Amino acid sequence: MTTTIDGIANVNVWTGDGTVVHDTGVSVSGGRIAAVAPLPADAPGVLDGQGGWVIPGLIDCHIHLWGARTPHPVHWVVDPRLPNALRSVADVGKILRSGFTTVREAGGTLGPSLRQVIDAGDIEGPRVVPAYLGLSRTGGHGDCHTLPMAWVREQPFMALVTDGPANLRRAVRTVAREGGRWVKVWASGGVLSERDDPEHVHYGPDELAAIVEEAHAIDLPVGAHCESLAATYAAVEAGVDAIEHGFQLDEGVCQAMRERGVTLVSTLSVLQRYVRWEGPEISPEQRETSKRLLVIAEESLNLAVATGVRVAMGSDCFSEPMTPFGHSADELGYMRDAGVDAETCLRSATSVAARLVGMESRIGMVTEGRLADFLLLPADPRQDLDVVIRPERITAVIKDGRRVR
Numbered sequence: 001m002t003t004t005i006d007g008i009a010n011v012n013v014w015t016g017d018g019t020v021v022h023d024t025g026v027s028v029s030g031g032r033i034a035a036v037a038p039l040p041a042d043a044p045g046v047l048d049g050q051g052g053w054v055i056p057g058l059i060d061c062h063i064h065l066w067g068a069r070t071p072h073p074v075h076w077v078v079d080p081r082l083p084n085a086l087r088s089v090a091d092v093g094k095i096l097r098s099g100f101t102t103v104r105e106a107g108g109t110l111g112p113s114l115r116q117v118i119d120a121g122d123i124e125g126p127r128v129v130p131a132y133l134g135l136s137r138t139g140g141h142g143d144c145h146t147l148p149m150a151w152v153r154e155q156p157f158m159a160l161v162t163d164g165p166a167n168l169r170r171a172v173r174t175v176a177r178e179g180g181r182w183v184k185v186w187a188s189g190g191v192l193s194e195r196d197d198p199e200h201v202h203y204g205p206d207e208l209a210a211i212v213e214e215a216h217a218i219d220l221p222v223g224a225h226c227e228s229l230a231a232t233y234a235a236v237e238a239g240v241d242a243i244e245h246g247f248q249l250d251e252g253v254c255q256a257m258r259e260r261g262v263t264l265v266s267t268l269s270v271l272q273r274y275v276r277w278e279g280p281e282i283s284p285e286q287r288e289t290s291k292r293l294l295v296i297a298e299e300s301l302n303l304a305v306a307t308g309v310r311v312a313m314g315s316d317c318f319s320e321p322m323t324p325f326g327h328s329a330d331e332l333g334y335m336r337d338a339g340v341d342a343e344t345c346l347r348s349a350t351s352v353a354a355r356l357v358g359m360e361s362r363i364g365m366v367t368e369g370r371l372a373d374f375l376l377l378p379a380d381p382r383q384d385l386d387v388v389i390r391p392e393r394i395t396a397v398i399k400d401g402r403r404v405r
């Protein structure tokens with residue numbers, strides 16, 4: 001059930017870049033913000049905010065919308081796709097109602113289709129900025145190592161498994177053809193992979209350079225999955241626009257990221273989930289590795305913030321129940337608990353995130369002319385970040401001027 005609103009009265013507004021407007025209102029017209037100024041609470045179509053706080057709709061910069069209900073890559077390849085597609089319809093509804101009005105999808109086949117049906121108003125969900133399939137080298141983090149190669153190539157689940165500059169150029173063109181709005185590349189292995197190693201750099205300098213050149217030539221930004229320091233150096237050197245995860249950073253690479261305007265997409269959540277998960281899906285060794293890496297990742301995040309690197313948040317939700325959809329804002333809590341100030345946490349899900357997805361003139365701020373995506377909260381989120389983190393505390397979610405919760 002959604003209703004169009006004409007505005008919201010009696011609120012304080014945290015606009016998205018640190019500016020606060022007290023005792024004001026937000027008027028809405030044609031799905032856009034017409035003004036941030038006081039308005040009468042008793043006018044028709046106007047919500048009475050009762051002294052609450054308005055902030056921009058949140059943006060999750062790293063999530064996988066493929067309806068997975070198991071963390072095992074083997075299932076992602078061999079399970080029938082249709083039930084998962086239907087589950088993803090439920091997932092995007094949960095994500096929207098939890099306050100996320102935009103998501104940057106980080107690898108999967110469904111992103112462009114979800115974007116299409118959500119934009120058309122056929123189903124309720126956040127605006128989707130899809131990567132479509134990412135690029136993984138043979139035996140990399142986007143491959144499924146224990147299945148026949150032909151199966152993975154025939155039924156790609158999150159990556160085009162491709163090697164060599166010429167093939168990678170074609171892969172970037174395929175991503176664009178299928179509706180991808182950015183290019184995801186796995187430049188290192190991952191913690192949970194069967195046969196790859198997060199410390200290894202995946203793809204050579206010529207391959208990474210070819211991806212970046214080809215993507216930038218058609219205005220697609222590139223985000224590189226990097227769990228190790230060496231991979232992050234290699235990806236930044238190659239000219240990528242974002243480092244996904246970036247668990248291991250040092251001062252040199254943070255300086256380089258700041259100078260080149262490379263965004264760090266923080267995903268402490270995924271390590272937190274592995275550390276806390278008690279089921280057999282995570283082995284004791286994987287849990288220990290995650291615990292060790294989490295300490296380093298928290299230090300790296302603080303170093304990035306202190307250096308002035310732009311930080312955007314990502315939940316890396318990819319499979320229920322281990323990484324539940326509709327709880328993306330847990331990442332903000334993990335960032336806060338690691339020592340990041342509330343203001344930086346909030347920007348990582350609003351103005352900084354909007355810039356990362358190339359929509360900084362349309363979303364991520366509550367200012368005149370932007371799309372009317374915003375949340376009503378019962379308290380100042382800078383003082384009480386839990387009003388954002390715990391979805392049940394959000395009073396209202398508005399997307400495109402319509403109240404969706």
Ligand SMILES: [Zn+2]
Binds near residue numbers: 063064316
């Ligand atoms: Zn991911």
